Amino acid sequence: MEYKPAALVLEDGTVFNGRAIGKIGTTSGEIAFNTGMTGYQEVFTDPSYYNQILIMTTAHIGNYGIKNDEVESDSIKIAGLVTKKFSQMYSRVSADDSLQNYMDNDNVVGIADIDTRALVRHIRDKGAMNAIISSEELDVSVLKSKLKDVPSMDGLELASKVSTSSIYEVGNPDAKYKVALMDFGVKQNIIRCLVERDCYVKVYPQNTKLEEIKAFNPNGIMLSNGPGDPAVMHNEIQNVKEMTESGIPIFGICLGHQILALGQGLKTEKMHNGHRGINHPIMNLITGKSEITSQNHGFVVTKDSIADHSNITMTHVHLNDETVAGIKFNDRKIFSVQYHPEASAGPHDSRYLFDQFIDNMNS
Structure with missing residues (x-):
């Protein structure tokens, strides 16, 4: 399977390169991390995550697919997804679809195959900040320019x-x-x-x-x-x-x-x-x-x-x-x-x- 490259750029200029998952495109928002080892579909559909790019610290995401009734709202609410390993296939017999199709249908952009441990350690030390993911524009200078226009979560009504x-x-x-x-x-x-x-x-x-x-x-x-x-x-x-x-x-x-x-x-x-x-x-x-x-x-x-x-x-x-x-x-x-x-x-x-x-x- 041919994969497209993607880039993640943080507000402080830190750059991570990986492969595209979900919808091909560009997304931005405050970056945050979730340490839960299960329930990724419920997490992604939680409205409290609206406008946030989410890092899942669990190494494997997508391997049990998605079920249509395992949701907390009517659609994926995260602004973007960051994972280490992303599975296009799923093994659960009762699953309705793959996470890849689920993200694609809800227009959610993501990036995989990056060192999420290093990323989380960086954010944990530096604090919450905005970020941008793109699988259609890989010029870091362009992404940094776009990131300047992303509003801070501090003072944002959502x-x-x-x-x-x-x-x-x-x-x-x-x-x-x-x-x-x-x-x-x-x-x-x-x-x-x-x-x-x-x-x-x-x-x-x-x-x-x-x-x-x-x-x-x-x-x-x-x-x-x-x-x-x-x-x-x-x-x-x-x-x-x-x-x-x-x-x-x-x-x-x-x-x-x-x-x-x-x-x-x-x-x-x-x-x-x-x-x-x-x-x-x-x-x-x-x-x-x-x-x-x-x-x-x-x-x-x-x-x-x-x-x-x-x-x-x-x-x-x-x-x-x-x-x-x-x-x-x-x-x-x-x-x-x-x-x-x-x-x-x-x-x-x-x-x-x-x-x-x-x-x-x-x-």
């Missing part, structure tokens, strides 16, 4: 690019609980976890006002994950702040967690690299128990800002770097976490948080 444009409903209308879900880029497994717990879920666009939510008369409000810088989502922050004053129980995940915190006057900051993988250790400070979690975020709520708010308690901490992993309101049935309790793919250690949300709705 949730509106992946949020639903219209309201839709999932589950049994006669279910015990009614949940209004604010879609900032929701993973479908969040909805599945709610439906499994006898919830009827109504999914709203990210800028929906409280008045419209109240018309549904929900038992609880879910604030979903999503991409981009939460600090620039001023309308959403104000909307969520009003929701916290409504008396309705609220559960926030990732971007939803950050927006919830910003509405209370807490602060967020961009991380050096972020957390992306399915083996991140968390400590529940309330129970004293540890959890292995799935994570995907480049921004975090600052610990110092929590200390200035007596109404907010930090409930979970990341054991690798002691960053904030969860908070709760002391006087309301409201809590949120920085990681993914729905974990698809990943461990199920944190599924109890959905049960906690159900308990809050019961009370």
Whole structure:
């Protein structure tokens, strides 16, 4: 099989050469790495990765193909893919297609056959930065010029690019609980976890006002994950702040967690690299128990800002770097976490948080 060459150029001028995978073309965005060893299809379709070029640290990607129902959204959301070894063929009997065809159909550009260990070490040391991949233009000077026009993730609003444009409903209308879900880029497994717990879920666009939510008369409000810088989502922050004053129980995940915190006057900051993988250790400070979690975020709520708010308690901490992993309101049935309790793919250690949300709705 004849392969086409491709080039990866980082914002600091570092260049990697490899072979083209996926669609022939050019793509750009912030480069990040995921340490998960399985679940690449779920990762690629996670809306939180929108506008990011993703490095998979697992050496072999594509070898089990793809299945049409193993998705977290309606299409691949990553801006580009970087791998060491990429398999055009797949061995899983139940697979529907190859990853190559899947990427080609969704217009996703990628590069393989590069030293991803060296690349990840470089990014880990230098921090998050923009990058460009091309399999149609190999002149590095041209690619560096194009890269200058790529906006920084810091200050970039992206949730509106992946949020639903219209309201839709999932589950049994006669279910015990009614949940209004604010879609900032929701993973479908969040909805599945709610439906499994006898919830009827109504999914709203990210800028929906409280008045419209109240018309549904929900038992609880879910604030979903999503991409981009939460600090620039001023309308959403104000909307969520009003929701916290409504008396309705609220559960926030990732971007939803950050927006919830910003509405209370807490602060967020961009991380050096972020957390992306399915083996991140968390400590529940309330129970004293540890959890292995799935994570995907480049921004975090600052610990110092929590200390200035007596109404907010930090409930979970990341054991690798002691960053904030969860908070709760002391006087309301409201809590949120920085990681993914729905974990698809990943461990199920944190599924109890959905049960906690159900308990809050019961009370």
